[in-house]
Amino acid sequence: MSRRVVILGAGPAGLAAAQAAxxxxxxxxxLDEGERAGGQFWRHHDGLTDPRMQHQWPRFERxxxxxxxxxxxxxxxxxxxxxxxxxRVHALIGPADSAGRAALTVDADALVIATGAHDRALxxxxxxxxxxxxxxxxxxxxxxxxxxxxxxxxxAGAGPFLLPVxxxxxxAGGTVAEVVExxxxxxxxxxxxxAPWQLAGSAGKAGELAExxxxxxxxxxxxxxxxxxxxxxxxxxxxxxxxxRIDADWRPIPGTERTVDCDSVALxxxxxxxxxxxxxxxxxxxxxxxxxVDDRQATTVPxxxxxxxxxxxxxxxxxxxxxxxxxxxAAGGELGDTRLRRILHARRRMHAFAERLATHAIRPGWTxxxxxxxxxxxxxxxxxxxxxxxxxxxxxxMRLATRAGLGACQGRTCGRSVEALVAASVDYDHRPVxxxxxxxxxxxxxxHRTPHQEQE
Amino acid sequence: xxxRIAVDGAEVAGREGQTIxxxxxxxxxxxxxxxDGAERGVFCGIGVCQDCILTVNGVEGVxxxxxxxxxxxxVERESR
Numbered sequence: 114m115s116r117r118v119v120i121l122g123a124g125p126a127g128l129a130a131a132q133a134a135x136x137x138x139x140x141x142x143x144l145d146e147g148e149r150a151g152g153q154f155w156r157h158h159d160g161l162t163d164p165r166m167q168h169q170w171p172r173f174e175r176x177x178x179x180x181x182x183x184x185x186x187x188x189x190x191x192x193x194x195x196x197x198x199x200x201r202v203h204a205l206i207g208p209a210d211s212a213g214r215a216a217l218t219v220d221a222d223a224l225v226i227a228t229g230a231h232d233r234a235l236x237x238x239x240x241x242x243x244x245x246x247x248x249x250x251x252x253x254x255x256x257x258x259x260x261x262x263x264x265x266x267x268x269a270g271a272g273p274f275l276l277p278v279x280x281x282x283x284x285a286g287g288t289v290a291e292v293v294e295x296x297x298x299x300x301x302x303x304x305x306x307x308a309p310w311q312l313a314g315s316a317g318k319a320g321e322l323a324e325x326x327x328x329x330x331x332x333x334x335x336x337x338x339x340x341x342x343x344x345x346x347x348x349x350x351x352x353x354x355x356x357x358r359i360d361a362d363w364r365p366i367p368g369t370e371r372t373v374d375c376d377s378v379a380l381x382x383x384x385x386x387x388x389x390x391x392x393x394x395x396x397x398x399x400x401x402x403x404x405x406v407d408d409r410q411a412t413t414v415p416x417x418x419x420x421x422x423x424x425x426x427x428x429x430x431x432x433x434x435x436x437x438x439x440x441x442x443a444a445g446g447e448l449g450d451t452r453l454r455r456i457l458h459a460r461r462r463m464h465a466f467a468e469r470l471a472t473h474a475i476r477p478g479w480t481x482x483x484x485x486x487x488x489x490x491x492x493x494x495x496x497x498x499x500x501x502x503x504x505x506x507x508x509x510x511m512r513l514a515t516r517a518g519l520g521a522c523q524g525r526t527c528g529r530s531v532e533a534l535v536a537a538s539v540d541y542d543h544r545p546v547x548x549x550x551x552x553x554x555x556x557x558x559x560x561h562r563t564p565h566q567e568q569e
Numbered sequence: 570x571x572x573r574i575a576v577d578g579a580e581v582a583g584r585e586g587q588t589i590x591x592x593x594x595x596x597x598x599x600x601x602x603x604x605d606g607a608e609r610g611v612f613c614g615i616g617v618c619q620d621c622i623l624t625v626n627g628v629e630g631v632x633x634x635x636x637x638x639x640x641x642x643x644v645e646r647e648s649r
Binding site: 146245257 | 612613616625631
């Protein structure tokens with residue numbers, strides 16, 4: 114009997130895992146919460162959006178073609194991953210957050226967790242105003258819906274991902290007022306200029322970045338280094354931002370403030386991995402807070418593999434290579450197989466590229482741009498001052514007293530910022546809610562199962 | 570192909586395949602929820618933050634950025 118490989122997530126890592134597992138003869142099931150395979154990187158809508166926003170599209174088409182041999186469940190909210198005595202995934206299939214979705218339970222011999230990451234946006238005064246979105250939201254709106262967050266957008270944060278976001282906003286018909294990068298140009302030259310032979314190995318990536326820079330130049334979009342949006346102004350929606358120079362620790366430099374008119378802001382200071390499925394499965398998490406994997410992409414739980422941004426932020430090319438390794442090994446393949454040689458080489462190359470992303474890692478000085486009344490936890494509208502009051506309390510005490518991180522998103526948005534403010538781990542990862550499901554849907558599952566259990 | 574949805578009683582046109590958030594933003598409606606007395610709209614855009622929730626056809630707590638709009642959908646704002 115062929116091995117049953119179940120893959121969670123149909124972004125680059127999940128798709129590559131599916132292709133590799135199928136090629137190795139496995140019976141493959143793919144679950145993805147989106148309506149169409151592709152993940153955030155290949156988020157698309159053929160009728161609504163400009164194909165020039167897509168990169169490596171032929172690669173996606175090949176991977177999507179390979180899925181014909183797999184069972185694919187799109188619009189699948191997986192809500193439970195169990196790894197105690199057999200691997201099992203519970204999901205609900207149907208339109209997002211609708212009532213009465215169809216229940217699906219899948220058993221697996223091997224599981225590949227490829228759930229990706231979401232944007233990390235640092236709090237800033239005014240960031241709850243309508244018109245402020247994450248960089249990933251601006252990208253998703255452009256690539257999925259053909260719309261922009263406003264007419265004139267400031268793109269701010271850190272890292273090379275700001276470039277494709279600015280490009281997509283332009284292609285979707287918006288104007289980018291400025292791109293604001295936290296890291297100074299000298300530090301970027303130091304971080305990215307070093308060891309150019311490593312970059313040469315990832316020429317595709319470097320070419321993609323050069324393309325974006327050319328695009329900014331054509332549109333005469335200012336690119337500000339060593340700066341941050343330190344305040345967002347507006348009564349009922351965004352009207353302007355303050356852009357300010359920041360030092361190497363991201364502390365705002367007084368006297369350098371400028372006001373930039375805009376009606377929208379896209380913030381992206383890096384990414385947070387979506388660890389919930391891996392934590393539910395019992396996988397060890399590394400000190401850097403990614404799913405710990407070995408060379409085979411195997412987690413610490415037998416039969417459970419992980420690939421892509423959940424294992425470290427390294428971009429789509431690394432995710433494709435990791436996914437291929439994970440899928441191949443999950444299907445029973447060996448790491449020493451000659452068919453993996455090129456993929457392993459690509460993975461090494463892309464990891465070397467990814468090390469440069471450390472240049473853009475968040476520095477602690479950002480908390481100096483917060484006001485006392487700046488909301489940090491958006492769900493529960495908890496301010497910086499309120500969190501500071503409980504900075505010395507136990508993590509549980511702080512959470513219960515302030516409700517920071519206890520709202521609808523379960524700390525996904527604010528968790529790591531709250532931890533920076535109290536300078537301690539708050540363990541938001543310990544209660545991993547995978548997706549919201551309705552009480553009625555849960556009760557429906559119970560009604561359905563009871564007669565069967567009674568027969569036994 | 571054009572679709573029409575009702576938003577707090579007003580008719581809003583969108584394009585088939587757009588999410589509810591896409592329809593609303595294209596119609597220059599950037600807020601549809603009140604939290605702690607302040608206006609909110611879409612934030613993460615990929616289903617994580619729950620800031621963009623609204624009521625769709627009587628069902629509460631639907632993420633506008635994740636839900637494809639269907640012709641005739643009745644959408645209402647939420648406050649929390």
